[in-house]
Amino acid sequence: MPKPRKELISLEATPxxxxxxxxxxxAFLCGSDSSGRSFEHRRGWIEHxxxxxxxxxxxxxxxxxxxxxxxxxxxxxDQTKARDLSDLEIVQRWHQLYKGNLLTQKFxxxxxxSEAQMARLxxxxxxxxxxxxxxxxxxxxxxETVARLANEEDNxxxxxxxxxSMALALRAA
Numbered sequence: 001m002p003k004p005r006k007e008l009i010s011l012e013a014t015p016x017x018x019x020x021x022x023x024x025x026x027a028f029l030c031g032s033d034s035s036g037r038s039f040e041h042r043r044g045w046i047e048h049x050x051x052x053x054x055x056x057x058x059x060x061x062x063x064x065x066x067x068x069x070x071x072x073x074x075x076x077x078d079q080t081k082a083r084d085l086s087d088l089e090i091v092q093r094w095h096q097l098y099k100g101n102l103l104t105q106k107f108x109x110x111x112x113x114s115e116a117q118m119a120r121l122x123x124x125x126x127x128x129x130x131x132x133x134x135x136x137x138x139x140x141x142x143x144e145t146v147a148r149l150a151n152e153e154d155n156x157x158x159x160x161x162x163x164x165s166m167a168l169a170l171r172a173a
Contacts, residue, residue: 009135011077011079011133015076015077015078015079016062016074016075016076017074017075017077017135018072018073018074018075019072019073019074019075019135019139020070020071020072020073021070021071021139021142021143022069022070023069023070027069027150027154028042028068028069029042029046029066029067029068029069029070029071029146029150030042030043030046030066030067030068031067031068039068042146042149042150043066045146045149046066046071046142046146047064047066049142049145049146050064050073050142053097053138053141053142056093056096056097056132057093057132057133057137057138058077058078058079058081058082058085058132058133059075059076059077059078059132059133059135059138060075060076060078061073061074061075061076062074062075062076075135075138077133077135078133079133081133082129082132082133083129085129085132087107087121087122087125088107088108090125090128090129090132091104091107091108091125091128092108093132094128094131094132095108097141101124103117103120103121103124104121104124104128107121
């Protein structure tokens with residue numbers, strides 16, 4: 001029985017992880033199908049998203065390979081980077097991915113916050129800091145974005161069915 005990613009990841013043991021996402025509806029991620037239709041341009045989508053997300057998340061790309069119906073990524077979680085970011089930098093990074101909420105938007109603008117709002121914001125920033133070094137959040141965002149682009153192109157709805165899995169943890173030498 002597969003285990004949830006949160007039970008497989010131990011950043012104390014190693015910050016390196018090999019992740020795989022596969023297409024399961026016989027969809028093509030890249031390459032060409034039997035009719036000759038090319039999906040090769042999607043490789044560029046994935047490469048671009050990998051690089052752009054690595055700029056926002058506190059996760060580095062150690063290696064990757066994009067195949068016709070799946071891709072592999074070796075990720076390095078940079079806990080030091082995440083801990084060194086200020087609260088404002090955490091919120092700004094999160095807003096590059098999602099619009100946030102009224103409280104984080106007010107904080108980013110520099111609006112005055114009440115004591116209760118500041119207390120709530122501290123909890124939110126702690127959660128966002130964890131998310132910015134979460135492989136689950138990284139893969140979720142990556143797969144969702146690729147699926148949306150592919151579905152729009154294929155004129156269909158639902159999942160492209162990129163199914164993420166944690167292949168193995170790599171020990172740092």
